[in-house]
Amino acid sequence: MHNAHLTINPAATIGAINPRLFGSFVEHLGRSVYDGIYEPGHPLANADGFRTDVIELVKELGVTAIRYPGGNFVSGYKWEDSIGPREQRPRRLDLAWHSAETNEIGLHEFKRWLEEVGSELMLAVNLGTRGTPEALDLLEYANLAEGTELARRRSANGRTEPFDVRIWCLGNEMDGPWQLGHRSADDYGKLAAQTARAMKMFDPSLELVICGSSSSSMPTFAEWERVVLTHAYDAVDYISCHAYYENTGDLGSFLASGVDMEHFIRSVVATADHVRAVRGSDKTIDISFDEWNIWYNSRYENVDKITGVDNWPIAPRLLEDEYSVADAVVFGSLLITLLKHADRVTSASLAQLVNVIAPIMTEPGGTSWRQTTFYPFAATAHNARGVALDVTPVSGTYETEKFGDVPLIDAVASLDEGTGKIALFAVNRSTDEGASLEIDLAGRLDLDAFIVTARTLSDNDINASNTLENPDRVGLAENTTIAAEGGVLRIELPAVSWTEILLTPQA
Numbered sequence: 001m002h003n004a005h006l007t008i009n010p011a012a013t014i015g016a017i018n019p020r021l022f023g024s025f026v027e028h029l030g031r032s033v034y035d036g037i038y039e040p041g042h043p044l045a046n047a048d049g050f051r052t053d054v055i056e057l058v059k060e061l062g063v064t065a066i067r068y069p070g071g072n073f074v075s076g077y078k079w080e081d082s083i084g085p086r087e088q089r090p091r092r093l094d095l096a097w098h099s100a101e102t103n104e105i106g107l108h109e110f111k112r113w114l115e116e117v118g119s120e121l122m123l124a125v126n127l128g129t130r131g132t133p134e135a136l137d138l139l140e141y142a143n144l145a146e147g148t149e150l151a152r153r154r155s156a157n158g159r160t161e162p163f164d165v166r167i168w169c170l171g172n173e174m175d176g177p178w179q180l181g182h183r184s185a186d187d188y189g190k191l192a193a194q195t196a197r198a199m200k201m202f203d204p205s206l207e208l209v210i211c212g213s214s215s216s217s218m219p220t221f222a223e224w225e226r227v228v229l230t231h232a233y234d235a236v237d238y239i240s241c242h243a244y245y246e247n248t249g250d251l252g253s254f255l256a257s258g259v260d261m262e263h264f265i266r267s268v269v270a271t272a273d274h275v276r277a278v279r280g281s282d283k284t285i286d287i288s289f290d291e292w293n294i295w296y297n298s299r300y301e302n303v304d305k306i307t308g309v310d311n312w313p314i315a316p317r318l319l320e321d322e323y324s325v326a327d328a329v330v331f332g333s334l335l336i337t338l339l340k341h342a343d344r345v346t347s348a349s350l351a352q353l354v355n356v357i358a359p360i361m362t363e364p365g366g367t368s369w370r371q372t373t374f375y376p377f378a379a380t381a382h383n384a385r386g387v388a389l390d391v392t393p394v395s396g397t398y399e400t401e402k403f404g405d406v407p408l409i410d411a412v413a414s415l416d417e418g419t420g421k422i423a424l425f426a427v428n429r430s431t432d433e434g435a436s437l438e439i440d441l442a443g444r445l446d447l448d449a450f451i452v453t454a455r456t457l458s459d460n461d462i463n464a465s466n467t468l469e470n471p472d473r474v475g476l477a478e479n480t481t482i483a484a485e486g487g488v489l490r491i492e493l494p495a496v497s498w499t500e501i502l503l504t505p506q507a
Contacts (some may be wrong), residue, residue, distance in 0.1 A: 004395035015343030022381035027071030030318030036354035062381030065120035072096035075128025075180035082106025127171030128181030189231030196235035238288035244295035332376030332498030369471035386416035454479035458497035
């Protein structure tokens with residue numbers, strides 16, 4: 001067992017934790033919408049056809065905002081197809097995922113579902129095959145109370161009150177050659193800037209997200225950010241980051257995925273701040289990390305990809321990754337990384353929510369269950385409140401093939417200044433050794449004033465997962481090793497584990 005130490009100091013603040021950090025993502029892809037959130041023939045479906053068991057799980061997960069409707073899907077999407085009487089909505093081909101879209105669920109239906117789960121709508125506009133005029137039409141339809149044909153049409157379609165969407169994505173992954181309407185940074189930057197300025201002419205208080213790089217491994221990474229922000233800096237509020245990770249057989253590097261995410265964040269912040277300095281601006285661009293997760297993309301590319309000019313299935317089983325304990329530990333470490341940059345990452349979207357690389361799985365006509373990744377997200381979303389605290393763990397290191405020497409322990413804390421509650425989240429990346437972690441309260445906190453609890457996600461089989469047949473195989477378990485001694489806390493963290501420690505003030 002190796003030793004590690006960290007200090008919780010309430011004065012060591014990183015920044016306020018924006019609730020949007022615990023957002024998610026629903027794309028018209030695979031069974032995310034159809035047979036996922038929406039299954040009108042299911043015994044637990046409500047009057048709108050939405051599965052109430054899924055609604056309850058989304059509430060339990062604690063998702064605050066949901067990016068919609070894509071994703072790659074949005075780059076070929078005609079939003080007008082999704083409104084009006086269902087029987088009149090056209091069926092369309094989705095070229096992004098080689099599927100058919102019925103448009104049975106559209107803007108109105110999805111907004112009603114969001115109101116059921118208590119999440120904010122984060123809406124993406126199509127800047128792939130469409131442009132500024134269509135984005136403005138959607139904005140007017142969604143947000144104008146009355147007085148125009150589009151506002152009247154929304155009212156006629158059953159929604160008198162505006163949707164009042166506050167945060168908008170200006171396209172999706174436009175740096176990617178796989179994207180419909182893929183453009184150079186210069187061409188996209190001009191289009192995004194034009195669209196952003198027009199949208200702000202409608203409402204200057206809108207929050208707009210410009211597309212950053214689809215990953216830090218893109219050949220245009222950093223230069224893409226510089227160019228698009230040079231065009232649009234004054235008109236946008238966020239730049240996006242997307243990152244996915246998978247275990248390719250190098251477990252040590254996989255467990256260190258947070259190091260790559262951290263490099264990504266720091267590089268984008270540096271680039272954005274460079275553009276600010278060049279422009280002499282006093283405005284700060286934040287990061288919307290609006291796609292992140294564990295995704296076994298190689299499985300999709302090599303096994304599940306749909307092809308054939310006459311083969312356009314509706315809601316096929318796509319990207320239904322089954323997550324292991326190791327996946328959940330890495331997933332939890334990515335949450336730690338996002339919180340460590342809460343001063344600049346003020347919006348994030350777990351991609352995705354149901355069935356498609358998701359924490360929630362469903363069986364048509366049957367049950368639903370929580371994947372291993374559900375647990376770190378729900379725990380963090382419900383308990384990371386107030387401000388993030390830098391705890392700077394001191395631990396040993398281990399050597400990785402991808403990232404060199406990496407700390408065995410990573411951690412972050414939060415302090416809810418209203419209630420006094422402190423949450424600490426820690427990951428042990430060691431593949432073969434537990435850790436004895438000492439938590440120093442810096443002489444500023446009285447342990448006797450708190451109820452201290454701890455829960456850990458780990459298993460002797462790091463490949464264990466939750467399945468339809470065994471949905472509760474993996475979860476969070478009480479960590480009974482937590483103990484107070486001489487003004488410090490000590491706890492044992494198993495190898496390949498993620499742990500939540502809560503200090504809740506005594507009533």
